[in-house]
Each structure stands twice: as C-alpha cells, then as structure tokens.
Amino acid sequence: xxxxxxxxxxxxxxxxxxxxxxxxxxxxxxxxxxxxxxxxxxxxxxxxxxxxxxxxxxxxxxxxxxxxxxxxxxxxxxxxxxxxxxxxxxxxxxxxxxxxxxxxxxxxxxxxxxxxxxxxxxxxxxxxxxxxxxxxxxxxxxxxxxxxxxxxxxxxxxxxxxxxxxxxxxxxxxxxxxxxxxxxxxxxxxxxxxxxxxxxxxxxxxxxxxxxxxxxxxxxxxxxxxxxxxxxxxxxxxxxxxxxxxxxxxxxxxxxxxxxxxxxxxxxxxxxxxxxxxxxxxxxxxxxxxxxxxxxxxxxxxxxxxxxxxxxxxxxxxxxxxxxxxxxxxxxxxxxxxxxxxxxxxxxxxxxxxxxxxxxxxxxxxxxxxxxxxxxxxxxxxxxxxxxxxxxxxxxxxxxxxxxxxxxxxxxxxxxxxxxxxxxxxxxxxxxxxxx
Amino acid sequence: xxxxxxxxxxxxxxxxxxxxxxxxxxxxxxxxxxxxxxxxxxxxxxxxxxxxxxxxxxxxxxxxxxxxxxxxxxxxxxxxxxxxxxxxxxxxxxxxxxxxxxxxxxxxxxxxxxxxxxxxxxxxxxxxxxxxxxxxxxxxxxxxxxxxxxxxxxx
Numbered sequence: 134x135x136x137x138x139x140x141x142x143x144x145x146x147x148x149x150x151x152x153x154x155x156x157x158x159x160x161x162x163x164x165x166x167x168x169x170x171x172x173x174x175x176x177x178x179x180x181x182x183x184x185x186x187x188x189x190x191x192x193x194x195x196x197x198x199x200x201x202x203x204x205x206x207x208x209x210x211x212x213x214x215x216x217x218x219x220x221x222x223x224x225x226x227x228x229x230x231x232x233x234x235x236x237x238x239x240x241x242x243x244x245x246x247x248x249x250x251x252x253x254x255x256x257x258x259x260x261x262x263x264x265x266x267x268x269x270x271x272x273x274x275x276x277x278x279x280x281x282x283x284x285x286x287x288x289x290x291x292x293x294x295x296x297x298x299x300x301x302x303x304x305x306x307x308x309x310x311x312x313x314x315x316x317x318x319x320x321x322x323x324x325x326x327x328x329x330x331x332x333x334x335x336x337x338x339x340x341x342x343x344x345x346x347x348x349x350x351x352x353x354x355x356x357x358x359x360x361x362x363x364x365x366x367x368x369x370x371x372x373x374x375x376x377x378x379x380x381x382x383x384x385x386x387x388x389x390x391x392x393x394x395x396x397x398x399x400x401x402x403x404x405x406x407x408x409x410x411x412x413x414x415x416x417x418x419x420x421x422x423x424x425x426x427x428x429x430x431x432x433x434x435x436x437x438x439x440x441x442x443x444x445x446x447x448x449x450x451x452x453x454x455x456x457x458x459x460x461x462x463x464x465x466x467x468x469x470x471x472x473x474x475x476x477x478x479x480x481x482x483x484x485x486x487x488x489x490x491x492x493x494x495x496x497x498x499x500x501x502x503x504x505x506x507x508x509x510x511x512x513x514x515x516x517x518x519x520x521x522x523x524x525x526x527x528x529x530x531x532x533x534x535x536x537x538x539x540x541x542x543x544x545x546x547x548x549x550x551x552x553x554x555x556x557x558x559x560x561x562x563x564x565x566x567x568x569x
Numbered sequence: 570x571x572x573x574x575x576x577x578x579x580x581x582x583x584x585x586x587x588x589x590x591x592x593x594x595x596x597x598x599x600x601x602x603x604x605x606x607x608x609x610x611x612x613x614x615x616x617x618x619x620x621x622x623x624x625x626x627x628x629x630x631x632x633x634x635x636x637x638x639x640x641x642x643x644x645x646x647x648x649x650x651x652x653x654x655x656x657x658x659x660x661x662x663x664x665x666x667x668x669x670x671x672x673x674x675x676x677x678x679x680x681x682x683x684x685x686x687x688x689x690x691x692x693x694x695x696x697x698x699x700x701x702x703x704x705x706x707x708x709x710x711x712x713x714x715x716x717x718x719x720x721x722x723x724x
Contacts, residue, residue: 209585221651221690252585259598259635260691262704293583300594301634303689317593318625319632335587378653378694385695420652451694453653467652471689477632559655 134402136390137364139352139372140345145232150267152274155235161280163355164239167246168288171354173204176247180350182358184370189215189306189343190419190449192437201330202248202338211339212250213315214241214347216257216264217299217306220419221471223451225374226344228386230257230264233348234271238294240350242280245292248340252293255344256311259300269296303475307523308341310477321479322523345374345450365391369436373450379416380407380456380561391436398435399454408562411457414539418448420468421528423535424455445535460555461540462547465533466494467559472529482517483526489513490533498557502548511537570600570611574618590621593629597636606637634688642677642684644722646670647701650687653694658711662698663687665712669719683719 148154155161167176181196202210214237218226229237237255245253257265272294275281283291297315304310305320312334314320333339349371353361362370369391375398378384382404389398399405399412406412412427423445425433433443440446455464473491478484490513493506514530514537521527537544546554577596584591596619600611607630616623630636648654648663667673670683677684693699696708700715707718 209587211585218692219690222653222694223690224692224694227692252583252588258692259633260688260701262706295583297591298595298598299633300598300629300636301688302632314594315591316588317590317619317621317629319628335585376695378697379656384697416652453656453694455656459656464652467650467655471651474689559660560658561656 134393134397135387136393137372138388139361139364140229140233140236140348140374141386141388143233150232150234150271152235152271152278155233155239160235161239161278161286163351164242164246164280165286167243167354168286168290173247173249176243176354179354179358180247183349183353183361184358185346185349185353185361186369186437187343188345188349188373188450190220190421192447195342195346198330198340198342199244199248201328202340204249206338209252209335209337210248210250211334211337212241212245212248212253213311213334213339213341214253214255214344215306215308215311215341216255216261216268216344217311218261218344218449219258219303219306220421220449220451221468222378222416222453223376223419223449224378225376225386225450227261227264228374228376229344229348230261231267234268235275236351237268237344237348238271238275238280240347241294242285242292243354244340244342244347244350246290250340251291252295254315254334255294255296256305256315257296257298258306259298265296265298272296302477303471304477304523304525307525310523311341312339319477321477324522366434366436366438368438369447373435373447375435375450375452377403377452377454379453380410380459381405381454382407389435391434393435395430395433395435395439399430399452403454406454406456406561408456410561413455413457413459415455416451416453417445419451420453420471420532421524422446422448423531424539426539456561458555458558458561460553460557460559461536461543462494462553463498463557463559465536466498468532469494469529472525476525480521480523480526482520483529486513486517486526487529490529497544497547498553500551502544502551504548506548507537507541507544570596570603570614570618573599573603577618589619590625592619593621593626594633597626597629601636605640608638643682644719645684645686645701645703647686647688647691648674649689649691649693649697649699651690651694653690654698657697659698662700662710662712662715666700666715669716 186192302320305314309323310320365371414424414426469491473487476487514533517526674687700707
C-alpha cells in the first residue's frame with residue numbers, strides 16, 4: 134500500500150547495518166563509479182534533475198541549494214548532515230542512523246565530491262545513543278575500508294568526517310543555529326542573508342541537508358535524476374520516511390511513496406486508531422504543522438501539494454494520530470510548554486511570546502481561564518509570525534492557530550466550565566486513561 | 570581536565586584546521602563523562618587549552634540542557650513529557666517515579682543514588698513512553714517495567 138522503496142529496501146537483521154552487509158547489497162559501488170566517471174557538476178546536475186525536496190521540514194529543493202556552491206572559489210566548503218532530529222513526533226532519521234549508516238556515509242561522500250567538500254559533519258542530537266554508536270562504528274569501518282581520508286577509493290579526492298554531538302537544544306535543528314553550534318557556541322540562529330551556502334560554517338560556503346535527503350543521493354546518482362523522478366508525484370519526487378506515533382495501533386517508521394492515500398495508510402498499514410477508537414485528527418508532519426481533522430484527510434494523498442492544499446504540510450514526516458476523546462486544550466498545553474522551554478531567547482517576540490502563551494494555557498487548564506484568553510493566544514500567534522530570526526516562534530503560532538480554529542469549542546467549554554470537555558484526557562487506552 | 574588533553578589532541582585530527590572553536594562542545598562532553606559535571610577549574614583549563622573566550626564556554630554550559638555544573642545522582646532517570654509520550658502514559662510514569670523515589674523532577678534522592686528529570690522529545694515517539702537511564706533509552710515503559718529495572722540496578 135505504501136508504494137516503492139528507496140531507503141527501506143532491505144531486510145533489517147542483526148548485521149544489516151555493517152559495512153560487510155552494505156557492500157553485499159552493492160554499497161559504495163555508486164561512490165566508486167562517481168569518482169571514476171563523473172565530474173562534480175554532473176553529480177549536482179543529477180540531484181537537480183531528481184527534483185528532490187528537503188526532508189527535514191522546509192521542503193527546499195536540494196539541487197537548488199547545491200547549485201549555489203561555486204566549485205572553484207579557492208576556499209574550503211563544508212557539508213553538514215542534519216541529524217538533530219528533535220521536532221516532536223519525528224524519529225525517522227534515527228532509522229537511517231541505526232539501520233543504514235553506510236548509506237548515509239556513501240551519500241555524503243558523493244555529495245562532498247559534488248560540492249568539493251573535504252570536511253563533512255554529521256550533527257547528531259546529544260541524546261541519541263544507539264544511533265550515535267552505530268554511526269560512529271560505521272565511520273571507523275569506512276575509514277578502515279579506505280572510504281574516508283586521503284585518496285579515497287584510489288582517487289585523488291580526500292574527505293574527512295566528524296560526528297558532532299549536540300547537547301540538548303531543539304533550536305539547533307535550525308540550519309544556522311546548527312552551524313553556530315558546530316562552531317562551539319550556544320545555538321543561536323543567524324539572520325539571513327547571507328545564505329549559508331554563501332557564508333556558513335566558519336564563514337565558508339556550507340550545505341546543510343537533512344539525513345534522509347542526503348541518504349537519497351546514492352539512489353539518485355545510481356539510477357539518474359530523471360529515473361528517480363518517476364517515483365512519487367510530479368511535484369514531490371521520491372519517498373518520505375514517515376514516523377507515526379500517538380494513538381495508533383502500529384506506530385513506527387514507514388517509507389511512503391509520495392502520492393499514497395493518507396487515510397488508507399493510517400487505517401490499513403498502521404492498523405488504525407489504538408484500541409479500535411475513532412480518529413479525531415492528525416498532526417501530519419511534526420507538531421509545528423497544523424492539525425488536520427479526520428474529515429479533512431479523507432481525500433488527501435501524502436505529498437506536498439495535497440497536504441498544503443488541505444492547510445498543513447509534510448513537515449518533518451512526524452505524524453501523530455489523535456483519537457476521539459482527547460482533550461485538545463491539554464494537548465496544546467504540552468506543545469506550548471515545549472516551545473517555551475526551547476526558545477533560545479535571542480528574539481523578543483519568541484522569548485516573551487512563548488512565555489505568555491504558556492502562562493495563558495496553564496491558566497486555562499488550572500480552571501482560571503478568562504474569556505479573552507482564546508483571542509490572546511491567537512493574537513500572540515499572529516504577532517510572532519515573521520518577526521523572529523528563525524521559524525520557531527512562527528511554528529508555535531501555526532500549531533496554536535490550527536488547534537484553535539478547529540477545536541475552539543473545547544477552549545470555550547474549558548474556560549466557561551473550568552474543566553475539560555474530555556476529562557483532560559491525553560491517553561485513550563490503559564487502566565487509568567481517564568485519570569487526569 | 571588536564572589528563573584528557575592527549576584525547577583532545579587526537580580528536581582534533583579530523584577537524585579542519587580553522588575549527589579550533591568547534592572543540593568546545595566535544596571537550597565539555599568528555600569532561601562531563603569523566604567527572605560527572607563541569608567544574609570551575611575545567612572551564613579555566615579549557616579556556617586556556619582552546620584559546621577561546623571564557624564567556625563562550627559559560628554560554629554553552631548555560632544554553633545546552635545536557636551540561637551540568639553540579640554533580641547528580643549515580644542513576645539519572647530522564648522521562649520524556651512531550652506529546653506522543655504523554656498520549657501513551659508518560660504522565661503516569663512520571664507520577665510513579667516521583668512517588669517511588671520520593672523526589673520531584675529536578676531533584677536527587679538523599680542517598681545520592683537517583684536523579685529524576687523530565688525532558689522534551691527524545692525522538693523515540695514510536696516506542697512511547699520513553700525514559701532515559703543515564704545514556705540508554707528505555708522504551709515502551711510503564712510502572713511495572715520501571716520498578717523491575719530499578720530493582721535490578723547494581724548497588
């Protein structure tokens with residue numbers, strides 16, 4: 134039901150992440166062919182032709198990002214894989230890091246060659262333990278196998294790689310904050326322009342791509358950009374690793390070919406709502422995307438155009454299934470507590486606004502809500518939009534406005550009756566699901 | 570931290586020559602693994618070793634939630650409280666741990682054995698609720714499983 138596979142196309146076993154198994158699947162042959170037969174700009178041409186969009190959340194065309202790099206500008210270039218997977222609901226890149234680390238490394242080497250990068254980085258969130266250990270072991274295997282260092286695979290190309298571990302900061306998943314973090318500083322986002330492809334890490338031209346975006350590069354170059362484009366839809370080429378969680382029978386990571394019918398995916402592939410309940414709504418792509426009600430997704434297909442037309446987005450592929458009976462007021466409280474906790478404090482509207490919103494929602498949940506609170510939440514959300522350096526304040530606003538627009542009655546009920554319409558329930562199954 | 574300098578020197582080999590400042594985070598992480606937290610003398614010595622401004626190190630320690638300036642318990646339990654975990658029982662798990670250990674999130678038991686923290690999304694929503702025990706992810710947790718795990722920790 135989920136369509137063709139690009140990434141999850143091998144059986145996961147106890148050793149499938151190893152170099153030996155990866156080689157047995159044809160691993161590193163594309164890299165050898167690229168170094169032997171292709172010029173760097175030909176590689177970029179294939180990535181442009183593939184039409185692949187960024188898989189981290191912003192859906193920016195990867196080829197267009199790469200195209201900004203000038204190959205002969207006589208200064209170092211850098212490549213960073215963004216493995217700071219922290220958007221709540223998202224755990225797909227972890228699948229690649231744990232199960233296909235060499236696919237990421239081969240793809241990064243091909244990308245490094247295309248962009249003439251001699252130092253690549255993987256920025257991985259500090260909490261990830263097994264993903265880090267798997268990736269670190271793969272890097273050492275790859276060095277020993279002659280895939281990193283000088284004269285790799287017998288060519289005259291040289292590339293080193295560093296796994297850079299974060300230390301607990303959501304905002305560092307934002308590309309410019311990620312770069313500030315790799316520079317060994319607190320993770321503050323930077324104003325643009327200049328774009329990071331012009332002045333990025335250590336003021337050098339830098340390409341930052343999501344782990345999954347990069348992991349597709351080997352397949353794109355192996356089969357050619359045009360052939361890759363035959364997968365998915367015209368405007369969303371390829372596949373998306375979707376991590377699905379919440380009130381769903383079979384949570385996990387699924388690879389969906391773009392264009393797959395969304396409701397059928399949830400119902401059939403994921404087993405539908407936990408405990409046979411009714412679907413209330415979904416968060417389609419990480420909590421910063423707007424919720425879509427069960428009625429709104431009946432005709433939606435999983436691709437950028439369809440989800441955007443429905444009023445939300447693919448985002449980071451982090452889907453959360455929410456069952457009927459869930460209290461949306463308490464759900465929003467969790468989101469606003471999170472945004473308040475993670476605001477880096479650099480921009481006033483976000484630093485102050487997240488605190489205001491968190492305090493208002495806490496007040497409502499404590500039974501002290503005022504009738505004007507709903508409008509206040511909406512007003513702060515709108516006022517934050519576009520006024521900050523990074524998109525975090527905007528994202529908190531989108532999430533809030535989405536929930537307020539569709540579940541305003543639950544907020545009105547909570548304020549008027551000083552209690553939840555749904556007993557404050559976040560769980561739908563289990564012995565004490567209705568405890569709150 | 571002085572005994573870690575040979576490790577730091579070898580770590581630098583794969584970094585670009587211009588990237589000395591990048592070493593702040595990995596050095597602090599290693600110091601914390603070694604000592605359990607980052608002490609004043611570590612900051613002074615790392616400032617001297619890397620030649621970066623002292624305030625840069627202070628800001629890093631304040632910005633990132635994983636760095637600590639004080640020792641914590643032998644076993645650090647960090648329970649995720651974000652959306653998917655809360656939808657699958659995290660609030661009950663956190664209540665249980667508070668009750669069992671007799672501490673609130675952010676506190677350490679009087680015997681210095683356990684520190685309880687709540688954290689935001691750990692990127693493990695498909696196996697919610699999730700609790701970290703030191704570096705390891707404990708997935709699909711509930712009160713019974715946690716009790717068994719805690720009972721099995723070496724004394």
